[in-house]
Amino acid sequence: MMPVVALVGRPNVGKSTLFNRLTRTRDALVADFPGLTRDRKYGQASIGELEFIVVDTGGIDGSEEGIELKMAEQSLAAIDEADVVLFMVDARAGLTVADEAIAAHLRRCQKQTLLVANKTDGIDADSAVSEFYSLGLGDIYHIAAAHGRGVLSLLETALAPQLEELAEQRQAAELALAGEDDGLTLDPELGFEDTLAALDQLDEEEAESAAPFEDLPIKLAIVGRPNVGKSTLTNRILGEERVVVYDMPGTTRDSIYIPMERDGQEFILIDTAGVRRRGKVHETVEKFSVIKTLKAIEDANVVVLVLDAREGISEQDLSLLGFVLNAGRSIVLAVNKWDGLSLDVKEDIKRELDRRLGFIDFARLHFISALHGSGVGNLFGSVTEAYESATKRVNTSMLTRIMQMAQDDHQPPLVRGRRVKLKYAHAGGYNPPRIIVHGNQVKDLPESYKRYLMNYFRRSLHIMGSPIRVEFQEGD
Ligand code: GDP
Ligand code: GDP
Secondary structure, eight states: OOOEEEEEOSTTSSHHHHHHHHHTTSOOEEOOOTTOOSOOEEEEEEETTEEEEEEEOOOOOSOOOHHHHHHHHHHHHHHHTOSEEEEEEETTTOOOHHHHHHHHHHHHHTOOEEEEEEOOTTSOHHHHHGGGGGGSOOOEEEOBTTTTBTHHHHHHHHTHHHHHHHHHHHHHHHHHHTTSOOSOOOOTTSOHHHHHHHHHHHHHHHHHHSOOGGGSOEEEEEEOSTTSSHHHHHHHHHHOTTEEEOOOOOOOSSOEEEEEEETTEEEEEEETTOGGGTTOSSOOSOSOOHHHHHHHHHHOSEEEEEEETTTOOOHHHHHHHHHHHHTTOEEEEEEEOOSSOOHHHHHHHHHHHHHHHGGGTTSEEEEOOTTTOTTTTTHHHHHHHHHHHHHOOOOHHHHHHHHHHHHHHSOOOEETTEEOEEEEEEEEETTTTEEEEEEESGGGOOHHHHHHHHHHHHHHHTOOSSOOEEEEEEOO
16 A cells, blocks of 8 residues: 655745655645645655655644644644654754654654754755754754755655565566566567467466456445535445445544445445444544545545535546546546536536546546435446456457557658558556557657557547556567
């Protein structure tokens, strides 16, 4: 599961600077969701192949009182959800009362905390940071967030257990593959048709040795902004007669996993709304948690993104949608609260949805009322379809044929006076589907042609609800 790194510190120590450096071009999800009083920023970042979530908790200066204090407490609550806290101080400004107040809080939290002295560029860092030892948080990591100095080794320390685990998994996977043919060293004597047949054979062998997707339960996450109706929908699903719900022990700070069966298909419902936890003595400060949502998306096979018909599409909806697609997860859109609206209003809403969600025309859109139950049952057909799309196995000759048809319908353009030539295509992975296209100068194909190919594959393979990744490899 993706680890969460929280950036904590008083204003102006360089949290945003570090956040931006870590998340680079990726979109940040700014949490000005109603119900969260303080802006926090959430972003996806990676070190090597390890993906993680970074949270900029916003400024806390330790001197808050009254309502301010309540807000600071909420900000600190984000620490609860983090795996590692990077507590940032300003090496130039020196130790402040606010730093001490935050340090006292962090010591009480007993979270893994690294003390990070920022802005160590161009100063005698060792002597500048020595006073921070009095915070009692152990080693001090020197960085200059603005220049990126020290950031990589800081992350390597902060995420050492996770990196190690990933490396072990890699090694195990490589060992399992060792000795196996990579499937792409082909006999040059073979003709094109025989080559495809040989590749199909390899596809088949791979399909046989891989875990059959069909037998696995579909992990389904219900996500959305606060108040869109997630709890109502979850309750509605679980309360239906046709659903068999199994008991799952235990509650954690994460989402609740509820195994269930419907029409012979097993699902695991990932309940981000905490329905099953209702009535517990200890209700969390906020019912809605961005981290919980992001983790649920990561862990799901299919995400049902719930939208509120009465509120329209907000920036937050689009951020969540972007996160789902970035993560390569399949998606079904559920426009909730579709009850009691006049025909005119419904038409207006549909036009607005078309306009703003046109770019994911491959996702099924359902109009539902979680409150009355209308449309809810139909969601499952689309969820299953999206999962099947994401895990559909397609052999090399089929992909190559589709690629050739696309090429015949619409020739690739000339690049530096030579026509780009597509040779063959094969599957590079599933969930989401990856298609690798081999040919000459394929890396130089313009984006528009790449999109054309992707859409052609999508239509020909009937892939609904799942993103598709098409990659290009030079030569054979
Ligand atoms: P935040 O309030 O904690 O998010 O702090 P910011 O990221 O907005 O940074 C506050 C100021 O410190 C800005 O003017 C940054 O340019 C500056 N700053 C951040 N990191 C560094 C650094 O590594 N070196 C120096 N010299 N200045 C920095
Ligand atoms: P959550 O925060 O996303 O879990 O949202 P809730 O399930 O708690 O619902 C928020 C509010 O919307 C509650 O007052 C619900 O009764 C109401 N609500 C949920 N679904 C529907 C619906 O389909 N129609 C109408 N009219 N109200 C709904």
